[in-house]
Amino acid sequence: QQPFIEAFVDAPEYIDAVRVAALTGSRPEELRKGVEVEITLRQSLIIRIHGAKVTDTTGQELRILEIGITNPIARDLAVSVHDNGRDGQMLVNIDNPRKFCDRLRTISRRVFPEIKYIVTPYSLRHSVSADLKAQGLPVETRARFLGHQSGRSQRAYGRARQCKYPLISVRKVSATEMVRHTETATWPGKPKQASAVVRSHAP
Template identity: 35%
Template sequence: MQLLVGDKQVIHRAEAAKRLLSQQAHHAASASELGVDALLSMQYPGIAGPQIAKVQAFEIIARVRELVADSKIKADSAKDYEKKAQHLLSMMDAGEMPCEVERWINSLDVYAGQANSFRACKAAACWYLRQKLRDLLSQQDRHQRAQEFGAPWLKSVELIAELEEVYEAVYTYTRQVPKPIQGFSLPVGESKKRDLKVIAKKYPNWVSLMREGAAGTKYVDAQRILELIGCRPEELEQGVTVTRSEPQTVTFKVHGAKVTKAAGQPWRKISVPISLLADDWTNRLHDQRSFTVKIDSKDGLRKSLQRISKRVLKGVPFATAYVYRHAFATMLRDSGHTVEEIGACMGHSVAETQRLYGFRKGGGRKVKPMQVSGYSVEVPREVRPLKKNKLRSVLA
């Protein structure tokens, strides 16, 4: 797979430069006294490292300033948010998850059975993370006022970038509605990822069964889109454009949902081999080169998928749009694609977010690529990797 940002292939040189600087500052006693120039030029001779690092740092600072520049809330609301956030943090401390994103998500999932509680806790988490971003911005401001733009300043900006990615993942996270269990008054946590495992175990050919069941329905084209690119139902409401970009390639242009000024992909272009398309679509593209698939409402799509599931997938959960989304992520992962590539296809700007989708076969073990999917994707924003080290010292 080729991952593009705009018209250029993604190169994580600036990120690598930041990691190099951080590592050298950690292992060398004199690193903090070295300028950005010296630290970067050790590993990247001939590259304008200081310019890369400094420009990127100021872009991060400007972006995060805009992110946290929201209106003030009442003192009582802030007190309530603080109380809820501390409760979430206490649950995070009780767990052993190494990844900060997963730690926040797991604590929020405790309240997945109650929509109001989930929304309140998520709002508290976002408020808390914005407060910590403001604190980190103040720390780097002190370096700026002192005209100190060496390793300590760049390290403080790196912490801001890491925490921003955590915030983005929490802000865009959607409640996974639990399924009730007969005989119990309280629901247990359930996700579409687990639904996919149950469906695929009983019906390995569930996709083809659903495809056959959709014949003649008004959502047959939308269901094909879900199967091929795993987009969100909200994105189908906006319309997905299918174009024959090359003789053997078809490109799907998706206008992103769950997009903010700092999170998500405003659009993405996913290219797939034309051989994956149904014959009627191939003929359609031969005649008109491009067409758009659009639904009236995601609720109508959901009901259609539920009716078909009830008919062809008996005894298992419904194959909803998000089950298709998890299946798409699983296919890409089993085909050997990188987390950045998968994240771009899913419409994310943080690579770690894709870990919430799909699963690995064999109980979570890494598998060797079984096939080459032939997929490629172009996005306007770089899919940034999220470090897995704990940020608890920053959050405390």
Template identity: 30%
Template sequence: MELKEAVSYAKKIVRDIGIKDVEDKTKDEYLKIFKRIITDPDKILYEGSKGYYYKKKAALRFSIVHYIQMCIKKINSKSLDQVDANKIWDELRYFIDLYKKHAINTGVSPVTTKNPGKSKRKSLRKMPYNWREIMWERCDNYDYKGALAILQLTGARPSEIERGVIVAGDESSDFLEITIRGSKQGKAKRNGQATRTIKIEMRTRVSHGSAKNYLLSQVAYEGHLFVQVNAKRLNDYVRRLSQKIWPRKKNHISPYSYRHQLSADLKGEGCLPPKISMILGHRSILSKKKYGISAQARGNSHIADVTCSSPLRDPQPSRLPWDRLASTKGADARYPML
């Protein structure tokens, strides 16, 4: 394969995989995984669970595009001598061979082993109906009390709590307003919601000692509360607490379990799909499908309303059954709870 032919094929690979817009943190993680894979791709790519295989393959495809683009950029600089040209030619051929052998999407996973004990949906199976209340009552570390309340009421991501969540309201308010700065937006900020404000219903009786009661007591004097906890420490604490309460269970609660549970509750209440997506901080209406099922619903979500910074994206062509009931247009779109 000549250099010109290699460049042409490499560009075809870039078009096939596509240029992914990911955050710097994800990019660094993918490149780190890629450096491990290339030491022995035949072994490292296919060992472990099915879920981890897909993550490694995503890292592989992203990194192939990343390095191919670097090679093409060097070629276009027109300052290559023959030695550099031969080196880039060898690099391109290596990435092309790596793509052909390991990175083409076939639609079938060569790995069938599932990752034990980490499924968010499975973690909710056979859990007590009031598992969130039990976790709340057993939480004796006040460094995590506010974060646990935010998880329970809003399903916020741990990375969003790390960015800081603002709770506003007072004892005379009808709602507690919880403002969340979104994560997983990508460098171009085209994914997810930059901010969303979730209104928690306060007109009904607030149980003493509940998560709502705790947040209300915290904002009573100042009128607002700022909740911020390191994402990894929060994840570790929630898992340790779950293991302490239910030591014999195989699948344990994680911060994302709260997210799945809230989605399940909303689906069980008949909440419109666009509103579920907005509450979870998505830009796509279809993203909510990955979270929770109505059969796992466990009571009232307490969410009255939500406002997001960006409109939702409809699948194209849009023929969704709820389009007749609610429009997803407008940056300040609102959806009533059905």
């Protein structure tokens, strides 16, 4: 992911949105609403996402993720918050989801010409899900992280074996709604041990 994100030097208006999407799996509409990023004294990022696709039974109106600044993408986002934000906080947003998706496709064709791999916000979302599954995180935690109310939704997102080296250091996840169907949401592949202690709860 890092070479792809670095290619956004030609599109600086989107580079932080791509970093947020790569770390959190945020949907384009959620980025349009604005994602709040804050640096903590614990060397972590607090990321607040106002959900899309929210109804009485689906989605999370608000989810709050604490991610360790332990990989290049998180470090670059933290530097951007420090340099461009105010008091350690910054709002990351996009003006037009369609233009954002088109720019991702254009740059991915340039970065990956031989394999013809096309990056979209949803391929980043699948990548994040695969990372969380590879760490062996509980279904409830993964559902809240991606903004789901049902653990069954996890079946459609990523597989543990697709992620050889988990990068996202998940420290805490909270969301507005409880997660249902956690006992039925299984995934293929042998899970790896989580890289960080996770406390998952709904306020």
